[in-house]
């Protein structure tokens with residue numbers, strides 16, 4: 001018995017260890033895969049800001065264009081570089097070796113990142129950069145300490161002077177009617193182009209898009225689920241009728 005308990009404890013150790021390493025808090029979001037406008041905006045942010053370093057090499061451009069209802073010619077003109085074709089996989093020009101040489105760690109492919117990290121983690125990570133002189137790119141991250149990625153969205157967000165705090169909520173300014181987000185970054189070293197609420201929305205869209213990337217079939221799967229449930233319900237009714245018919249004479 002003792003042996004069994006011991007074995008179980010040892011088997012649990014890695015779980016406990018990884019639980020201990022995780023961040024202390026995450027800002028929570030409810031992504032919405034049915035919001036095509038949000039997915040389109042997210043794709044735009046991704047292709048303009050992330051694609052230089054991170055590929056989405058397990059998916060093709062034309063699939064994204066179709067799912068997100070973006071006409072192929074517009075997609076090609078605004079979201080793709082000229083040397084790629086609409087049927088191509090979404091790879092990047094930078095090789096892993098070069099990536100490692102430039103950054104110390106090669107920027108990983110992000111097709112499945114939402115499945116690995118979860119959407120709350122991504123949302124907090126993307127809004128979690130802050131100034132840190134001791135780091136090679138001058139920034140650190142609240143959920144990924146000593147991260148090797150530069151702050152790709154610094155023009156939009158601005159550079160936060162200290163580690164952002166958990167978001168406490170959004171309130172409406174009674175004088176201007178503006179939405180003000182409480183918590184998050186409270187002091188900036190450089191101003192960004194977007195307000196805090198706008199930047200949060202933009203990162204929500206980006207995470208929404210990354211979740212779509214990790215499971216493009218999600219909406220379809222959920223829609224099919226209803227058909228399956230409906231079928232099973234009808235089937236149940238018929239099988240119950242049959243059951244009654246067959247047992248009528250026995251009972």
Ligand code: HEC
Nearest residue numbers: 049050052053054103105106107108113147148149150152
């Ligand atoms: C200049 C290159 C560069 C750009 C641009 C860039 N990244 Fe990164 N990113 C990196 C590198 C390098 C790493 C690896 C960091 C590490 O592991 O320490 C990384 C890591 C990440 C990770 C963490 C992956 C993990 O290990 O879980 C995520 C998520 C991520 N990037 C998302 C993005 C998004 C979204 C954008 C666009 C807004 C973006 N990155 C733009 C270079 C870049």
